[in-house]
Amino acid sequence: MxxxxxxxxxxxxxxxxxxxxxxxxxxxxxxxxxxxxxxxxxxxxxxxxxxxxxxxxxxxxxxxxxxxxxxxxxxxxxxxxxxxxxxxxxxxxxxxxxxxxxxxxxxxxxxxxxxxxMENAFYLLNEKPYEIELFKDHFVTSGLLSTIKSNNRAVNVLGSIFARENSYDNCLLLNEKKSVVEALNGNLFLVKGNTVKTPPLSDGVLNGIIRKQLINILKKTEDYQLEETSISPFELQKADELFITNVALGIQPVSRYRKKEYGNTTAKELLGKLNVKARLG
Incomplete structure (x- = not known):
């Protein structure tokens, strides 16, 4: 119906x-x-x-x-x-x-x-191997239009085809300034030590609902320092963790990007806090 x-x-x-x-x-x-x-x-x-x-x-x-x-x-x-x-x-x-x-x-x-x-009432952590790559054929334009969910998703469609053809689970998108913006289907967070970074909306990032929830959670968590700042592709392989967020999956940890493998400790902790927040409304 x-x-x-x-x-x-x-x-x-x-x-x-x-x-x-x-x-x-x-x-x-x-x-x-x-x-x-x-x-x-x-x-x-x-x-x-x-x-x-x-x-x-x-x-x-x-x-x-x-x-x-x-x-x-x-x-x-x-x-x-x-x-x-x-x-x-x-x-x-x-x-x-x-x-x-x-x-x-x-x-x-x-x-x-x-x-x-859907199968699950609340978010579960997917710990299966999850490999990503950069999609560099086309770019997201930084600016207000890129922050909304419109039907103009050609870059995401082409990136998804590229990922499937090359056996990747997802790809990261770049803007015209060559900064990492987001994944094909969600926002990106990078963890290095106790610092958690996510690109700012001014880079052309989708104004994601789970992104907003995690930003609010991180601001109230003393264990981590949040930075909304542009992320260079060179930072990806130096990170301890990468994870992708969207409203359907919650938090999806990345296990591999090129030769670098990542943990999921922070993603697991934040997922627990996200589920609590979802239950409380």
């Missing part, structure tokens, strides 16, 4: 026109949201990021789009798919309505909410 503009429809009935602007121009933004037993994880952060993304894209935000309204829209589709008592992954996509070419005929929007069942 799909929630299309507030109507619960069978997937085959939830049709979008071929000239939909999300398809034609990538004129769309989305949120990937984790729901556990009917509870939306980090809902306030998701809501405000979605609103910020729509403003950056100069979309008209409907007056009905209150946190309570959208929360109910998500709950309705969770219930319709009989996932109320299970972990689920939500994709909440907002697109500008059809019309115009590069210049839209309207700023009004439509939305689609889809669901997918």
């Amino acid at each position: 799909i929630n299309h503009n507030g109507k619960i429809l069978e997937e085959e009935e939830a049709n979008i026109p071929v000239l939909n602007r999300g398809f034609a121009y990538g004129d769309s933004v989305f949120e990937t949201i984790r729901v556990v037993n009917g509870k939306i994880m980090f809902w306030e952060d998701h809501y405000f990021r979605l609103m910020a993304s729509m403003r950056i894209m100069r979309m008209e935000i409907p007056s009905s789009f209150s946190p309570e309204f959208l929360e109910k829209e998500i709950s309705d589709i969770i219930e319709a798919n009989e996932l109320t008592n299970s972990p689920a992954r939500i994709r909440f996509a907002v697109y500008r309505l059809q019309g115009g070419y590069y210049t839209p005929a309207t700023r009004d929007i439509g939305y689609v909410i889809s669901t997918e069942a």
Whole structure:
């Protein structure tokens, strides 16, 4: 079942026109949201990021789009798919309505909410080998547009194809200044001693929900010093740990980059704290 503009429809009935602007121009933004037993994880952060993304894209935000309204829209589709008592992954996509070419005929929007069942209620540490490489064919542009989740993900798609063709589990993306920005599907953290680094939003980093949660956790943890600073590719092989974060997986430790192998002690500790924060809401 799909929630299309507030109507619960069978997937085959939830049709979008071929000239939909999300398809034609990538004129769309989305949120990937984790729901556990009917509870939306980090809902306030998701809501405000979605609103910020729509403003950056100069979309008209409907007056009905209150946190309570959208929360109910998500709950309705969770219930319709009989996932109320299970972990689920939500994709909440907002697109500008059809019309115009590069210049839209309207700023009004439509939305689609889809669901997918997940296996685990809370985040588990994946300790299987996880090898990464740099993707250098194309770059992320530093700036505000790169911080939002839009449908313009060509670099991520091409990087994912490169990773699969070369048997890597993931790749790291660079910006035009040759700084490491993020992974194909999440934010990057680097650990060296008791210092934890993550690239700043000004480098073109996705404004990730789990990134924000870990930054808040680290600021309250005396054992580590957090630095939001640009990361050079040369720093990667000097690090003790590398890990990737996103809302679906939580924290994914990297085990190998080129000839360097990494531990996961910090990732394991932070994952425990992240799960506690998720439970407390």
